Amino acid sequence: MLQIVFRSHLTKLLSYTxxxxxxxxxxRNNRKAGVSGFMIECGGVFLVSIEGEHRDVHGVLDRIFQYPHHDGIEIVYSEENLGRRRFGAWAMNVMFMDDDVFWQTVFGSGLSCDEILLHRTMEPVFALGLLAMAYHYACSRTKILPSPVGARPGRIPRISHMFRR
Ligand SMILES: Cc1cc2nc3c(=O)[nH]c(=O)nc-3n(C[C@H](O)[C@H](O)[C@H](O)COP(=O)(O)O)c2cc1C
Structure with missing residues (x-):
C-alpha cells in the first residue's frame, strides 16, 4: 500500500459547511476506490493523508489535482509498501484546527495554526505527528477504532464526526 501526505491551500474561501x-x-469517492484518508484544516490550509493500493491512491490524487479551488499542492511525505493503514477509520474525515488556544498550549506561545500550517517548512515527522494527534483525538471522541480490522476499512463520516476543537 501507498501513503501520501500533502499540503495545499484553498484559493477560494469556503465555509465550514x-x-x-x-x-x-x-x-464517497475514496470509499469506492478503497482509499482511506484524514485531513486537518486551518485558515484554508489543509494537511491531508490518503492511503490505499498504489493505483487507487494515484487515481484519487488525479482527482485532487484536478480540483480547481486549491493551489500549491506540496507532497510532504510518501511511503510505499505500507504494511497497514495509519489513518484507516474513515474514507476521508476532516478536523478543523482553528483554535489558537489549542495550538499555543501544544506548541508554545506566539504560534497560531495558520502560521504552522501555512508558513513553516512542513517536516514529514511533524506532519505525521500532527495528523496522528488529530486522528486519535477524533477516533477517541467517536469511539471508532483507530486501526480498523476487516477487508474494507474507511467509513463515510457523519457530519458530527468532523470535529472543531
Ligand atoms: C484538501 C482537499 C482534499 C481532497 N481530497 C480528496 C479525496 O481524498 N478524494 C477525492 O476524490 N477528492 C478529493 N478532493 C477533491 C474534491 O474535493 C472532490 O473530488 C470533489 O469535491 C468531489 O466532487 P464530486 O465527486 O461530487 O464531483 C480534495 C480536495 C481538497 C481541496
Missing amino acids: DIQRLCLAAA
Missing part, C-alpha cells in the same frame, strides 16, 4: 460537503464527496 462547504468543507464538510467537500469532505463527504471525497469520502
Whole structure:
C-alpha cells in the first residue's frame, strides 16, 4: 500500500459547511476506490493523508489535482509498501484546527495554526505527528477504532464526526 501526505491551500474561501460537503464527496469517492484518508484544516490550509493500493491512491490524487479551488499542492511525505493503514477509520474525515488556544498550549506561545500550517517548512515527522494527534483525538471522541480490522476499512463520516476543537 501507498501513503501520501500533502499540503495545499484553498484559493477560494469556503465555509465550514462547504468543507464538510467537500469532505463527504471525497469520502464517497475514496470509499469506492478503497482509499482511506484524514485531513486537518486551518485558515484554508489543509494537511491531508490518503492511503490505499498504489493505483487507487494515484487515481484519487488525479482527482485532487484536478480540483480547481486549491493551489500549491506540496507532497510532504510518501511511503510505499505500507504494511497497514495509519489513518484507516474513515474514507476521508476532516478536523478543523482553528483554535489558537489549542495550538499555543501544544506548541508554545506566539504560534497560531495558520502560521504552522501555512508558513513553516512542513517536516514529514511533524506532519505525521500532527495528523496522528488529530486522528486519535477524533477516533477517541467517536469511539471508532483507530486501526480498523476487516477487508474494507474507511467509513463515510457523519457530519458530527468532523470535529472543531
Ligand atoms: C484538501 C482537499 C482534499 C481532497 N481530497 C480528496 C479525496 O481524498 N478524494 C477525492 O476524490 N477528492 C478529493 N478532493 C477533491 C474534491 O474535493 C472532490 O473530488 C470533489 O469535491 C468531489 O466532487 P464530486 O465527486 O461530487 O464531483 C480534495 C480536495 C481538497 C481541496
